[in-house]
Amino acid sequence: MSKLTTVQLKPPYLILIGEEDDASYAKTGLGIIQWQPERVAGQLRFPGCTLDLGVPDMTVREAAQAHVGSLVIGVAPVGGTIPDRWWDVIEEAALAGLDIVCGLHVKLSDNPVLAAAAEKSGARLVDVRESPPNLPVGNGIKRRGRRLLTVGTDCVVGKKYSALALDRAMREAGMKSTFRATGQTGIMIAGEGIPIDAVVADFISGAAELLSPANDDDHWDVIEGQGSLLHPGYSGVSLGLLHGSQPDAFVVCHDAARKNVSGWEHYSVPSVKQCIELHEVLGRRTNPEIRCVGISVNTSMLPEQERAPCLADLSADTGLPCIDPLTGGCAPIVNYIRAQFSE
Amino acid sequence: MSKLTTVQLKPPYLILIGEEDDASYAKTGLGIIQWQPERVAGQLRFPGCTLDLGVPDMTVREAAQAHVGSLVIGVAPVGGTIPDRWWDVIEEAALAGLDIVCGLHVKLSDNPVLAAAAEKSGARLVDVRESPPNLPVGNGIKRRGRRLLTVGTDCVVGKKYSALALDRAMREAGMKSTFRATGQTGIMIAGEGIPIDAVVADFISGAAELLSPANDDDHWDVIEGQGSLLHPGYSGVSLGLLHGSQPDAFVVCHDAARKNVSGWEHYSVPSVKQCIELHEVLGRRTNPEIRCVGISVNTSMLPEQERAPCLADLSADTGLPCIDPLTGGCAPIVNYIRAQFSE
Numbered sequence: 001m002s003k004l005t006t007v008q009l010k011p012p013y014l015i016l017i018g019e020e021d022d023a024s025y026a027k028t029g030l031g032i033i034q035w036q037p038e039r040v041a042g043q044l045r046f047p048g049c050t051l052d053l054g055v056p057d058m059t060v061r062e063a064a065q066a067h068v069g070s071l072v073i074g075v076a077p078v079g080g081t082i083p084d085r086w087w088d089v090i091e092e093a094a095l096a097g098l099d100i101v102c103g104l105h106v107k108l109s110d111n112p113v114l115a116a117a118a119e120k121s122g123a124r125l126v127d128v129r130e131s132p133p134n135l136p137v138g139n140g141i142k143r144r145g146r147r148l149l150t151v152g153t154d155c156v157v158g159k160k161y162s163a164l165a166l167d168r169a170m171r172e173a174g175m176k177s178t179f180r181a182t183g184q185t186g187i188m189i190a191g192e193g194i195p196i197d198a199v200v201a202d203f204i205s206g207a208a209e210l211l212s213p214a215n216d217d218d219h220w221d222v223i224e225g226q227g228s229l230l231h232p233g234y235s236g237v238s239l240g241l242l243h244g245s246q247p248d249a250f251v252v253c254h255d256a257a258r259k260n261v262s263g264w265e266h267y268s269v270p271s272v273k274q275c276i277e278l279h280e281v282l283g284r285r286t287n288p289e290i291r292c293v294g295i296s297v298n299t300s301m302l303p304e305q306e307r308a309p310c311l312a313d314l315s316a317d318t319g320l321p322c323i324d325p326l327t328g329g330c331a332p333i334v335n336y337i338r339a340q341f342s343e
Numbered sequence: 344m345s346k347l348t349t350v351q352l353k354p355p356y357l358i359l360i361g362e363e364d365d366a367s368y369a370k371t372g373l374g375i376i377q378w379q380p381e382r383v384a385g386q387l388r389f390p391g392c393t394l395d396l397g398v399p400d401m402t403v404r405e406a407a408q409a410h411v412g413s414l415v416i417g418v419a420p421v422g423g424t425i426p427d428r429w430w431d432v433i434e435e436a437a438l439a440g441l442d443i444v445c446g447l448h449v450k451l452s453d454n455p456v457l458a459a460a461a462e463k464s465g466a467r468l469v470d471v472r473e474s475p476p477n478l479p480v481g482n483g484i485k486r487r488g489r490r491l492l493t494v495g496t497d498c499v500v501g502k503k504y505s506a507l508a509l510d511r512a513m514r515e516a517g518m519k520s521t522f523r524a525t526g527q528t529g530i531m532i533a534g535e536g537i538p539i540d541a542v543v544a545d546f547i548s549g550a551a552e553l554l555s556p557a558n559d560d561d562h563w564d565v566i567e568g569q570g571s572l573l574h575p576g577y578s579g580v581s582l583g584l585l586h587g588s589q590p591d592a593f594v595v596c597h598d599a600a601r602k603n604v605s606g607w608e609h610y611s612v613p614s615v616k617q618c619i620e621l622h623e624v625l626g627r628r629t630n631p632e633i634r635c636v637g638i639s640v641n642t643s644m645l646p647e648q649e650r651a652p653c654l655a656d657l658s659a660d661t662g663l664p665c666i667d668p669l670t671g672g673c674a675p676i677v678n679y680i681r682a683q684f685s686e
Contacts, residue, residue, distance in 0.1 A: 138576040139576070140576065140607055140609065197543075198543055200543060201539065201547050201580045201583065202540040202541070202576075205579060230628045232482070232629055233480045233482070234481075234545065235628075236584075238579075239572075239579050239581075240578060240579025241579075243578050278624070281621070
């Protein structure tokens, strides 16, 4: 029987930018630099590329000499695929022994030349959208350590960003904390994780258990949520992740300006209060002590003068700290957690 | 883009029993005979086999001449695998053009001789535990027709049996109804379905939508439930199936004697009432009209004199018809459905 494991990446990274000029398509590379700069050795840009991640330029040869672990595809080009003219350098990297890490809808091993190059050098071809093999069924047994799950009133409401920001703020406040990634970008940032929406349905909660193993009593896993319990497409992922994570605490992420479910406009977004109640009722099953510790709101689409009142209203309504992590930081929620779990 | 489709089997069946003598290991074959005798052409028994499904004995050659569509492995031998001495006849059937249908933890195409035989004749090797390819993400759009989902307070509480019995009782009462299978045995009985716990997590509700397409306004799909919303291992499957099925009605299946979750003994089984409330709250998301129409209880493990009072108590407690389908039939629930949906 093979060992149970999450997807694990080999640092440091050389980030492939190619000739991408538009920062909005380089979110993966930028995200890694923003959250884990110490994992990045350099960037690989083609001649004429104007985008700069602010790390040293490196060729594949230089990267190999510097013992770089992985070439990470750091952009999501239009079409979601790898441009033809990139394959040469990717193959060169694989031949030089660098793992190739990709989060696009492309199966690296479908390229026979690349597969042969990797075979020859022993490099791995890592598609971070692919589930690791041999996942367990969730056992529901309580694990040591604390867990916080970011959940949402919808998809794309800042669950990954909030988890990363909370993890960083908690560590800066002197707490023990680890970010746990459940999606491809999060995995590339953390260097480890499980793409929870890609696992076979029977193993969702088991994957969540594997992702967040037993730890010190005062250690927090800050787990990136996925989907939403009331999402017509993805609710199963969210409930399995909730049950497997056994969170002591959860933070509801919400877009203040969004009325309807993104891409499912015939559904309205549930209220923050309904979302809190549902997570309490369902989460209690695997952790009777579960409680909401805050609300993380994206207020960027509101008119400037409505942003602070929106947060104040939500806070008054729920009795919980309410932040926009992009503008106000996470301190109110971190302080609330310290007070709630001070024993 | 390939066509979206469920797993579909080719009738009629030749059911392979081999030398199995113990009826409890032949549940699949017996289930097909019990619920869909018209799909069965015959049984294939090895010399000395004492088990008899009550259908004609047939060789592979006779089956091929009679235009039998599939050889169905009708038993689950100890170990869950196919005995070595069975492969010759399975290969013979594949060579003769019969599809091979298997619900065991064995990948048929892993046998190279069998794979070659199937390739030669054009027969399919159908592992009914395997998800069909190209499933959609759930869109949550309301479909025409009525749907009933059997749900449970736990796994193995009679969700498949109740769905089959309700479907049959509804048809006998003159209603339009189709059983929709979500597990391997159900699929072999129905001849079609999706093993919902084997699909990738992102596609659970989409698979449920595909399984139960739009239909006549007065037609019922009776959908086999899986897992339980409060199951520590399988809740994600159950919620995705609930949201994708958009049930107008659900029946709660329950084992009257079970105190703890089967195989997860550190969890107690939730109450029928809690189960009803949770399904109403969550099911409303994709069908605001969802309601519970009855409770299907396995009372076989109770002392004889406690069975009727158990059903009466539950019925008084919930105001709903309460049956043991194995002993009392489904009429009370069917009558309740007719009254509730009489428009």
